[in-house]
Amino acid sequence: MEEDQISKKDLLDLTGISYGQLYRWKRKQLIPEEWFIRKSTFTGQETFFPRKMILARIDNIVSMKDDLSLDELADKLSSVPPISKASISGEELLERNIVSLLVLDRFGKHPEAEEKYTIDEVMYLFAIDSLLSRGEMNLEEADLLFRTLHENSARLEGKAWELFFVRKMGVTSFLLTVAPAELFFDEGVRLVNRITVANLMEQLRGKLT
Numbered sequence: 689m690e691e692d693q694i695s696k697k698d699l700l701d702l703t704g705i706s707y708g709q710l711y712r713w714k715r716k717q718l719i720p721e722e723w724f725i726r727k728s729t730f731t732g733q734e735t736f737f738p739r740k741m742i743l744a745r746i747d748n749i750v751s752m753k754d755d756l757s758l759d760e761l762a763d764k765l766s767s768v769p770p771i772s773k774a775s776i777s778g779e780e781l782l783e784r785n786i787v788s789l790l791v792l793d794r795f796g797k798h799p800e801a802e803e804k805y806t807i808d809e810v811m812y813l814f815a816i817d818s819l820l821s822r823g824e825m826n827l828e829e830a831d832l833l834f835r836t837l838h839e840n841s842a843r844l845e846g847k848a849w850e851l852f853f854v855r856k857m858g859v860t861s862f863l864l865t866v867a868p869a870e871l872f873f874d875e876g877v878r879l880v881n882r883i884t885v886a887n888l889m890e891q892l893r894g895k896l897t
Contacts, residue, residue: 692882693725694742696735703746716758718749740887748893775804776896784895786810791817794827795834808845811888812837815851824880825853829860836862844885851883 700707713719723745725736752761778796781787787796791813797803805813816833819825825833833853837844844864852863856877863871873879 692739693736694739696737699737699742703743705746713749713758717762718758719745738887741890744887744890775806776810777804781805781810781813786892786895787813787817788821791820794830807892808841810892811885814892815883815888819853819881832860833862836864840864849885853880853882854878855880
């Protein structure tokens with residue numbers, strides 16, 4: 689979907705970084721090569737990026753670049769295996785502002801059990817919290833989404849998945865697919881949000897590293 693991508697020009701204007709910084713970060717492998725998507729447009733060849741992922745990555749780089757060298761940043765931002773195997777306590781989720789107390793109380797584990805959360809469980813809670821905090825979803829819908837993610841967790845494990853959040857005539861539905869996927873709906877369906885596991889991981893990376 690075109691709205692999921694951002695052009696290089698718009699990216700530079702929006703973030704305030706320079707052309708030189710962008711390509712220096714690419715050379716240092718702070719930004720993956722595959723995120724630079726070349727497309728033909730009416731003005732010629734242009735470069736586009738996955739919008740949410742590149743904006744989250746640049747935000748992470750900018751927030752850490754004063755404290756770390758570019759090489760150290762590359763090591764930190766490429767640390768997917770440690771993050772994917774992480775287990776996190778409920779207390780840490782709250783301290784790092786990953787999820788709200790409301791979401792943790794409603795969907796989290798019993799606090800007295802002192803159990804930790806896997807990264808998959810954290811992503812589910814983080815996705816729910818993000819949609820609630822932006823006012824895109826109410827608590828009833830949050831309950832439905834939590835059940836949908838929880839009941840399909842075994843099928844999603846280790847896969848690149850996407851969540852489509854849609855409404856039609858006031859009725860909410862959640863569709864889970866293995867990425868990449870492109871769904872087409874009739875004109876009565878409104879796509880409220882589309883969430884990918886890659887984008888969730890990218891946003892969490894900045895909070896967990």
